[in-house]
Amino acid sequence: xxxxxxxxxxxxxxxxxxxxxxxxxxxxxxxxxxxxxxxxxxxxxxxxxxxxxxxxxxxxxxxxxxxxxxxxxxxxxxxxxxxxxxxxxxxxxxxxxxxxxxxxxxxxxxxxxxxxxxxxxxxxxxxxxxxxxxxxxxxxxxxxxxxxxxxxxxxxxxxxxxxxxxxxxx
Numbered sequence: 001x002x003x004x005x006x007x008x009x010x011x012x013x014x015x016x017x018x019x020x021x022x023x024x025x026x027x028x029x030x031x032x033x034x035x036x037x038x039x040x041x042x043x044x045x046x047x048x049x050x051x052x053x054x055x056x057x058x059x060x061x062x063x064x065x066x067x068x069x070x071x072x073x074x075x076x077x078x079x080x081x082x083x084x085x086x087x088x089x090x091x092x093x094x095x096x097x098x099x100x101x102x103x104x105x106x107x108x109x110x111x112x113x114x115x116x117x118x119x120x121x122x123x124x125x126x127x128x129x130x131x132x133x134x135x136x137x138x139x140x141x142x143x144x145x146x147x148x149x150x151x152x153x154x155x156x157x158x159x160x161x162x163x164x165x166x167x168x169x170x
Contacts, residue, residue, distance in 0.1 A: 005044040006031055020045040052121035055081040059115050065131035070105045072130060074113070081117035088113050088130075105132040 003026065007013035018027035031043040058077040063070065076084055076099045086096040088103045090112045095103065105111065111130045116123055 003042050003044045004031075004040050005046075006040070007046075015044050016046050018043065018045055053080050053119070054122050055079065055117040055119045055124045057081070057084075057115050057117040057124040057126040059126060059128070061113075061128060061130070064129070065133065067133045068106065068108060068135040070130070070132045071102060072105070073100070073102050074115075075100050076115065076117075078115070078117040078124075080119055082119040083117070085116045085118075086113070087116075090114075105130065108132050108134045 004015075006015040008016070014031045015027065018029055018031070020026065021028055025044060025047065027043045027045045029043075031040040033039065056079040058079070060075045060077060062073040062075075074086065078084060084097060084099065085094045086098070086101055086103075087093060088095045088105070088111065095101075109132055111132065113128045113130055114125055116125045118124075
């Protein structure tokens with residue numbers, strides 16, 4: 001058995017436009033050759049190859065650095081994925097498969113967070129650097145000193161009352 005493919009330069013040849021409802025690669029209609037008594041009972045049709053839809057890995061964070069303990073909210077912005085895997089600790093192990101996980105870093109260091117998105121057609125990854133600094137005890141002490149100044153609350157309250165008073169006067 002020999003099949004033929006009937007094409008034209010303008011893309012309107014019988015093999016290019018004739019339907020193939022059962023998807024077997026052979027046209028549903030017999031092709032009659034112009035100005036002839038001959039017919040092609042099994043004309044081939046154009047193969048319609050679908051491009052695979054690949055995943056695109058992407059995410060955002062609410063913090064890229066900070067002091068211990070550092071809690072970071074990750075938001076998955078990937079497209080076309082059916083599965084996602086997060087590695088927060090830079091160790092190659094999957095730490096989460098959630099869409100929008102929260103992770104707390106408890107040790108100082110530089111972490112390469114990796115999100116791998118996948119579907120039946122492939123995988124894609126995105127990395128992001130998170131820098132976790134040692135706990136800053138002087139920062140906490142400074143904040144406690146400011147709030148413990150005698151009369152601070154009173155002074156703050158007077159300015160707040162004055163602002164409300166001036167606003168109401170208008």
